[in-house]
Amino acid sequence: MDTVYQKTTLRRTMRRRREKLDRRDTRSRMILERITGLSEYQAATVIHTYLTMGSEVDTSPLLADALERGKRVVVPIVQAHTNNMTHSWLTSLNLEEREVGLLGTPQPRVLMNAPDGVWNLVFVPLLAFDRWGYRLGYGKGFYDQFLRRFPCTAVGLAFAMQEVPTVPHEAHDVRLDWVVTEEETIVTRSAHDAMVRRS
Known part of the structure; x- marks a missing residue:
């Protein structure tokens, strides 16, 4: 079966399942x-994370915790015509200081450009994941391009029900290092293999 078709079908299924999830x-x-509890998070001085849209894992508690700890926060700004993202500092939790950007993604109303690659840790949204570190996104390729340009520890945020045995993938798909769910913190096979090679 064609990988693109598999992804499209799984995307529809997982979006519906996530929207029905309680609590x-x-x-x-x-x-x-x-x-x-992650030492990498505790040590990070700058994190890059998405602003929640729809039924995604809510990053509001993460934003509040990071700012309270004195970390700096960078959020993605979608550039729909190029399939790239630029980046803005986030300094406030006030929802009135946000607006809906391209493709319906939330963003700060006033953009403050953050330098490329300044972050230590990236938190990534997804529709599905597997234990090899493959993620199913929304189909635009923003995060694959982003993670290729700025290699960094990439952490997928997901509900446990979003795990699947295997995510359909292609050569250009970038794998996650970890996935954090409400039930466990998963070091993916991709990250594990990299650690083995370095040892």
Whole structure:
């Protein structure tokens, strides 16, 4: 079966399943508790994370925790015509200081350009993931391009029900290093293999 068709079909299925999931707020807070226990998060001075859209894992608790700890926060700004993202500092949790950007993604109302690659840790949204580190995104390729341009520890944020045995993938798909769910913190096979090669 064609990989593009497989991805499209799985995308529809997983979006519906995620939208029906109960207690997403509670589950998102449980995910935050796992993130704050990571030494890599504790050590990071700048994090890059998405602003939540729809039924995604809510990053509001993460944003609040990061700013409270004195970390700097960078958020992506979608450039629809190029399939690239630029980046803005986020300094406030006030929802009135945000607006809907291209493709419906939230962004700060006033953009403050952040230098490329300044972050230590990237948190990535997804529709599905597997234990090899492959993720199913929304089909535009923004994060694959972004992670290729700026290699960094990439952490997928997901609910446990978003795990699948195998995500259909292609050669250009970039794998995650970790996935954090409300049930566990997963070091993906991709990250594990890299650690083995370095040892």
